[in-house]
Amino acid sequence: MKYKISELAKLLNVSTNTVRRYEGYGHIKSERDENNTYRYYNKGDLTRLMTVRALRKYGFTHTDIIKMKDYSIEKLIQQYHIQDEYMENEIANLTKLRHRLRDDLILLEKTNSIYKNLYIRDCIAYSYVLYQSGEKLLLEENRIKKIHEYLYLAPKVQMIYIIRKEDIECDEISIHMGWAIKVSDLKEFDIVENEYTERYNTRKTLMSLEKLPVNIDKINKTTHKQRKDIFQEPLTYMREHNLRIDGDLLGVKIATIVENNQELEYILFNIPIANNEIES
Secondary structure: OOEEHHHHHHHHOOOHHHHHHHHHHOOOOOEEOOOOOOEEEOHHHHHHHHHHHHHHHOOOOHHHHHHHOOOOHHHHHHHHHHHHHHHHHHHHHHHHHHHHHHHHHHHHHHHHHHHHOOEEEEOOOEEEEEEEEOOEEOOOHHHHHHHHHHHHHOOOOEEEEEEOHHHOOOOEEEOEEEEEEEHHHOOOOOOOOOOOEEEEOOOEEEEEEEEEEOOOOEEEOOOOHHHHOOOHHHHHHHHHOOEEEOOOEEEEEEEEEEEOOEEEEEEEEEEEEEEOOOOO
16 A cells, blocks of 8 residues: 555644655655656555654654664663653653742742732742853853753752842942752752852841842942832831841842833842841
């Protein structure tokens, strides 16, 4: 029995180009009709195509499938075990990513209430590596390697903003950006800190949601109208409760939105606090 390329494409719900591509990979081989140059395929080609489609659903690559055509049962079992282990790891990573997504979803759902109500809590301990300081990208070779580890090895990585304590009352506040993971996750993902990583230890913090322009690298009194609004609510709260800033601020990015034709970042800031000493 001979089948036209259009018939195979219809049966598999793919384009004729996909069938040609599968032929290019070596899964099937057509015969040409001498009278009209049409491509024709036989029963074996149809069976192989169906097999390939099934194996692709398991995640096998085309290279894997080509090699597997010549495997014995024993080698097929071994290859299936390898793929099963790969899928198990993928499921574990997806589960972690889903937890991260659900954490972000909780933050998004609480955004409006958080914005109107400051609250105090012990912050999470983070390990982080910066990739930008003000206008400058940080491109040292070992730093880049560590950025890639945080970004690609840790499913629960978070984009962060760092504002140094000493900058808060200055005319110009530099924005530092990086990637952070929980200190408790370092061992799980085999990430080793180096000279470019920093720790943000657990401490008492005032939590405050702020909105910053996406393209901001510095908060300047004279160039940014938003300066008078940023951190004013938590700073007012601290004055009223006799508190002071006791360390660098760490902000976790929640979402990017557009308001009044301006692209803004919602950032949940951890502001370390301590009681002011009362003079006797």
